[in-house]
Amino acid sequence: MDVKIVKETKYRVKSVWKTLQGEGLFAGRPAVFVRMVGCNLWSGYADTRERDAARTGASCPMWCDTDFTKEGSKAYTASELAKEMRSKGGDINFCVVTGGEPLLHLDAALVEALHQAGFFIAIETNGTVPLQEACWSETHGKLLAPDWIVCSPKLPQEELTLEYFDELKLVLPDYHPKNYQAFAQRQRYNEVQNNPLPLLWLQPEDGTRLQEATQMAINYALDNPEWRVSVQTHKILNVE
Numbered sequence: 001m002d003v004k005i006v007k008e009t010k011y012r013v014k015s016v017w018k019t020l021q022g023e024g025l026f027a028g029r030p031a032v033f034v035r036m037v038g039c040n041l042w043s044g045y046a047d048t049r050e051r052d053a054a055r056t057g058a059s060c061p062m063w064c065d066t067d068f069t070k071e072g073s074k075a076y077t078a079s080e081l082a083k084e085m086r087s088k089g090g091d092i093n094f095c096v097v098t099g100g101e102p103l104l105h106l107d108a109a110l111v112e113a114l115h116q117a118g119f120f121i122a123i124e125t126n127g128t129v130p131l132q133e134a135c136w137s138e139t140h141g142k143l144l145a146p147d148w149i150v151c152s153p154k155l156p157q158e159e160l161t162l163e164y165f166d167e168l169k170l171v172l173p174d175y176h177p178k179n180y181q182a183f184a185q186r187q188r189y190n191e192v193q194n195n196p197l198p199l200l201w202l203q204p205e206d207g208t209r210l211q212e213a214t215q216m217a218i219n220y221a222l223d224n225p226e227w228r229v230s231v232q233t234h235k236i237l238n239v240e
Helices: 046-056 078-089 108-116 131-135 210-223
Strands: 011-020 030-036 074-076 094-098 120-125 148-151 167-172 190-192 195-197 200-204 227-229
Touching: 011 078, 030 078, 074 078, 078 108, 108 120, 167 210, 200 210, 210 227
Parallel strands: 030 094, 094 120, 120 148, 148 167, 167 200, 200 227
Antiparallel strands: 011 030, 011 074, 190 195
């Protein structure tokens, strides 16, 4: 009788570290961050910025400063990664899985392992990978999704396949609310004191256009109070 050997999935991780969440609803909250390798919009290497921007139609390759390349990364099984996160984070039960694009890696098995380890799972995604594709569990016959989803889209709304999100973050000036009105309706509303809490953020691009983008964000929020201006508190506090 042949014995079928099932290999465990391994997840390519750039880094795991303890820090404070810097943006959004959970700004200031202690967190364990996990940065996955790779993105479907940019290779992560400077010499491919123009090529990838032309290939994908996204502007983010031209200014993204995140290092999600494979150099220095490590492969973990789901249980190994959960153990490493617990080792780095101690008693911290809030984790943020980011990238690159985390839904290229995060799946039902990893979600289940992190939940079993006691983590509340937040992710930061560009909205181009559907949850049903990434996190459907054949074993359980249902979706095992992250607990909290922050979407920062980098393609036009008609190309976004993410079914829902909890927070929407648009990086100005390239990604403007007027171009994401339909997509914004996919937000899950969370109740606070019996009132819906819209978590729609305007994030000024941190580069040569910062002053222009900041003023644009302020002006738009003042005229459209369902939107908020996002402040990168981790940079103010000088934490990674």
